[in-house]
Amino acid sequence: MSVMRWEHFPHEADMGIRGIGNTRDEAFEQAALAMTAIITDPTQVKAVEKVEITRQAPDDELLLVDWLNALVYEMATRKLLFGRFEVHVKDHTLTARAFGEPMDFTKHHMVVEIKGATYTALRVAQESNGEWVAQCIVDV
Amino acid sequence: MDIALFARHTDYEWEIAPQGTMRVPAIIYADETLIRAMDHKVYEQVCNVATLPGIVKASYAMPDAHWGYGFPIGGVAAFDPHEGGVVSAGGVGFDISCGVRCLHTGLNTEDVMAAQKMLADTLYREIPAGLGSTGGIRLNQSEMDAMLLGGAAWAVKKGYGNVADLDHIEEHGQMRGARPDYVSEHAKKRQRDEMGTLGSGNHYLEIQKVAQLFDTKTASVYGIRENDVVVSIHCGSRGLGHQIGTEFLKEMVMAASLYGITLPDRELACAPINSPLGEKYLGAMRAAINCALANRQILTHLVRDAFSQVIPKARLPLLYDVSHNTCKVEEHVVDGRVRKLYVHRKGATRAFGPGHPDIPDVLRPVGQPVLIGGSMGTGSYILTGAAKNEALSFSSACHGAGRAMSRHQAYKTWKGRQVIDDLAARGILIRSPSGRGVAEEAPGAYKDVSAVVDAAEAAGLARKVARLEPLVCIKG
Numbered sequence: 001m002s003v004m005r006w007e008h009f010p011h012e013a014d015m016g017i018r019g020i021g022n023t024r025d026e027a028f029e030q031a032a033l034a035m036t037a038i039i040t041d042p043t044q045v046k047a048v049e050k051v052e053i054t055r056q057a058p059d060d061e062l063l064l065v066d067w068l069n070a071l072v073y074e075m076a077t078r079k080l081l082f083g084r085f086e087v088h089v090k091d092h093t094l095t096a097r098a099f100g101e102p103m104d105f106t107k108h109h110m111v112v113e114i115k116g117a118t119y120t121a122l123r124v125a126q127e128s129n130g131e132w133v134a135q136c137i138v139d140v
Numbered sequence: 141m142d143i144a145l146f147a148r149h150t151d152y153e154w155e156i157a158p159q160g161t162m163r164v165p166a167i168i169y170a171d172e173t174l175i176r177a178m179d180h181k182v183y184e185q186v187c188n189v190a191t192l193p194g195i196v197k198a199s200y201a202m203p204d205a206h207w208g209y210g211f212p213i214g215g216v217a218a219f220d221p222h223e224g225g226v227v228s229a230g231g232v233g234f235d236i237s238c239g240v241r242c243l244h245t246g247l248n249t250e251d252v253m254a255a256q257k258m259l260a261d262t263l264y265r266e267i268p269a270g271l272g273s274t275g276g277i278r279l280n281q282s283e284m285d286a287m288l289l290g291g292a293a294w295a296v297k298k299g300y301g302n303v304a305d306l307d308h309i310e311e312h313g314q315m316r317g318a319r320p321d322y323v324s325e326h327a328k329k330r331q332r333d334e335m336g337t338l339g340s341g342n343h344y345l346e347i348q349k350v351a352q353l354f355d356t357k358t359a360s361v362y363g364i365r366e367n368d369v370v371v372s373i374h375c376g377s378r379g380l381g382h383q384i385g386t387e388f389l390k391e392m393v394m395a396a397s398l399y400g401i402t403l404p405d406r407e408l409a410c411a412p413i414n415s416p417l418g419e420k421y422l423g424a425m426r427a428a429i430n431c432a433l434a435n436r437q438i439l440t441h442l443v444r445d446a447f448s449q450v451i452p453k454a455r456l457p458l459l460y461d462v463s464h465n466t467c468k469v470e471e472h473v474v475d476g477r478v479r480k481l482y483v484h485r486k487g488a489t490r491a492f493g494p495g496h497p498d499i500p501d502v503l504r505p506v507g508q509p510v511l512i513g514g515s516m517g518t519g520s521y522i523l524t525g526a527a528k529n530e531a532l533s534f535s536s537a538c539h540g541a542g543r544a545m546s547r548h549q550a551y552k553t554w555k556g557r558q559v560i561d562d563l564a565a566r567g568i569l570i571r572s573p574s575g576r577g578v579a580e581e582a583p584g585a586y587k588d589v590s591a592v593v594d595a596a597e598a599a600g601l602a603r604k605v606a607r608l609e610p611l612v613c614i615k616g
Contacts, residue, residue: 010546012179012207039271062390069386076330076379079272103272111576112340112547113271115234115382119389119406120209139209139234139382140341140547 003131006034009121011137016121017068018135024060024124027134028067028087032098035068035117035138036082039075040108045083047099055094060124064134067094068117076113079103115139141178152599153532155198156183161404162190162199169533169599170203174591177544181207182214188404189217193412194225196474196481200533202488203595204542204587209233210407213487216536218472220481221413226401227422228410229392231484232467234385236425237432238343238376239463240511240539241309242522243440243456247369249349251451252611253567258450259347260569260612266446267345267439268337269616270573275336277438284328287335288320288380291430292461295437300336301444301458305437307500309461310490313437315430319423323380324387327424330379331431336438340574340616342581343375344513345443348520348608355605358506358524362459364606371447371456372520372608373439374513375616376465377432384428388421413482422467429466436461459522460509464489464539472534483534491525491537491602510602512593513540516570517563517583519609521593523602537602541589550585551576559583563613572615581615 004026009016015038019030036042053070057063071082082100089095103110120137127133146154146168154175156166166186168175182205189211190199196218205214210230219225245252252259268275279287287294292313296303306313338345350368353359364370377384392409395417396402401410411417440458447454467484474481483490492499492508499508510523518541529535545553556575559582563570572578596602 008548010548012181012546013213013543015547057390058394062393066390072386073326073330073383077332105272105573109574109576110271111574112580115341116386116389118209118234119230119393119409122406137209 004030006030006037008034014137014140016135016137018133021132024089024132025087027132028064028089029085031064031134032068032071032082032085035071035114038112038114038138038140040081040110042083044108045081046101047084048101049080051098053096053098056092058092061122063089063092063094064124065117065119065122065136067096068138071098072114072116074098081108112140141175141180141183143172143175145183152595156187158190162187164190164195164198166190166199168201168205169595169601171595171598174203174595178205179207182212185210185212186215188408189215191404192226192228192408192410193401194219194223196220202536202538203599204538204540204592206542208486210405211484211486214538214542215486216484216488216533218481218483218534219413220479225413225482226410227413227418227467227482228408228484229385229388229421230407230409231486232425233465233486234382235376235465236381236385236428237463238465239432239436239461240513241373241436241440241461242459242511243371243443244363244459245369245371245447246455247451248367249369252347252369255450256569256611260571262446262450263345263443263612263614264571266442267614269614270340273337274333277335278333279335285320287434288323288427288430289318291315291433292437295434300438300441305440305458308458309433310463313433315426317423318426318430320427322420322423323384323427327380327383327387330383334378335435336442337378338439338614338616339375339378340577343616345614346372346610347612348372348610350606351519351609352607355603358605361503361506362509362522362605370459370608371443372511373436375435375439377428378435380431381428384424388424391417425467429463432463460511462489462511472530485536487539488536489539490535491529492535493525493527493529510537512538512589514589515541515583515586516581516610516613516615517568518586518589519607521589521604521608522606523593523596524605526600526602529601532599533601538592538596541586541592543585544587545585547580550580550582554579554582568610569612570615578615
């Protein structure tokens with residue numbers, strides 16, 4: 001059974017995002033979806049463009065923040081929204097593909113732009129029930 | 141927070157004595173109600189800041205303090221480079237030099253209300269606001285570097301606003317020591333089409349009426365009377381600042397152990413002021429300050445243009461421009477000795493008292509204007525720096541109301557349309573590309589800004605000059 005899901009959790013000024021999955025890769029993918037959901041409804045974003053992202057960091061947590069900040073950068077500079085992600089993490093290296101489409105003011109209800117993913121409430125871990133969790137606060 | 145955790149010095153000054161690895165005490169300025177309402181994370185964060193190398197006197201939090209990143213929002217801390225002091229990318233934050241600018245209009249409430257809808261629509265058309273919006277300016281490499289060196293002074297040279305504006309901006313509109321060559325290509329690329337944009341989240345542009353004066357003498361020096369109308373702009377350094385914050389946070393986290401710094405929280409990422417990384421960050425951060433100053437200067441030009449379309453007689457000279465996410469080198473008297481310190485203000489406003497040489501001539505006798513943003517419904521304040529605040533907070537005061545409720549909860553509680561209709565019924569017009577964004581910024585999601593400024597005044601940080609009420613709000 002798939003446990004893949006994402007959720008938001010409260011922070012006093014901003015927003016917490018949490019991805020949950022059977023694997024670390026899935027948790028990273030779901031965390032990215034949780035971040036998209038702050039901006040817009042991810043189910044309304046079509047996968048017509050693909051962006052490849054590679055990042056390295058000394059540990060999983062720094063890698064999560066790097067991954068999310070890479071997406072923030074790609075969204076900001078390409079004016080894209082992403083709705084689907086494929087992530088592979090191996091040996092502190094993340095290789096990923098993000099699928100999405102150009103921002104369309106007539107179609108996407110966009111709420112807020114993200115300034116950056118932070119190290120606050122940052123956690124990447126496998127829980128005792130086997131589920132992987134990847135979470136942090138994002139500054140909006 | 142539990143008030144038993146504090147030694148109460150006065151009704152408005154609460155101290156945490158050094159414990160564990162804290163090098164100095166932590167001090168929060170607030171009344172008991174505000175303290176009790178603060179998240180316990182503020183306590184943890186203000187104590188964590190007190191552990192950083194070279195911190196001077198105390199780690200401070202202003203009355204609007206809330207849970208931030210590393211530093212609390214509303215945090216103030218000064219570091220001495222001669223004592224191993226650090227500069228912290230986390231202590232400045234992502235939105236470097238985010239701030240508030242206030243313009244006179246020369247109009248009164250009746251003038252503006254007669255054209256309220258047209259002003260709202262014209263401003264909304266002319267001011268790029270919200271996610272994905274772009275400005276009308278594209279900067280090539282050399283212009284980008286010139287902007288990062290020149291700040292608002294660059295913008296004036298390019299025809300946005302006039303030279304008279306510059307005296308009414310901190311640093312005279314141009315932060316010295318900026319190093320565009322320390323700003324990454326990624327950061328510059330992110331800014332390429334974002335000059336003259338408002339951004340989103342809690343950023344706004346408001347037409348406000350002066351609803352109440354508390355200090356007519358100071359108000360008269362500031363050039364404001366009851367029933368006057370002003371325009372306030374709240375925004376920062378846009379994508380460039382966010383990218384610089386992101387990149388240096390990581391670099392400082394990874395370098396901390398090399399510098400022998402133990403971080404109680406990775407978000408406190410910092411480097412010695414006297415280190416290659418510290419110097420690099422300071423150069424890039426100062427470039428981002430110039431980006432924010434240039435951005436607010438361009439927005440000022442757009443506001444003036446919009447007003448002239450609707451009310452040709454309107455003139456909008458600048459009252460003042462403050463930044464509330466910065467690290468600045470300032471001289472402060474500590475224990476009878478003048479020391480050059482690196483003062484971090486994260487969600488806190490510089491608030492120089494009367495006579496300070498960095499205040500423009502015309503305002504110097506009364507103290508620096510301190511511009512406090514509120515919420516869409518409750519209003520804002522203009523304060524003035526208090527004479528004795530140097531000893532209390534390195535001449536700092538609060539910056540806004542502070543959130544009382546998370547965005548998550550606010551979105552669940554309100555609908556954007558309802559918030560807009562309720563405010564319209566009270567005579568406040570909202571224009572925003574995002575209904576959900578409006579819901580997340582609903583007035584009820586913020587603390588009572590009056591309680592915050594009352595505490596700032598009672599604590600001796602700043603004095604109240606005027607209360608402003610919104611008439612039109614362009615919400616990013």
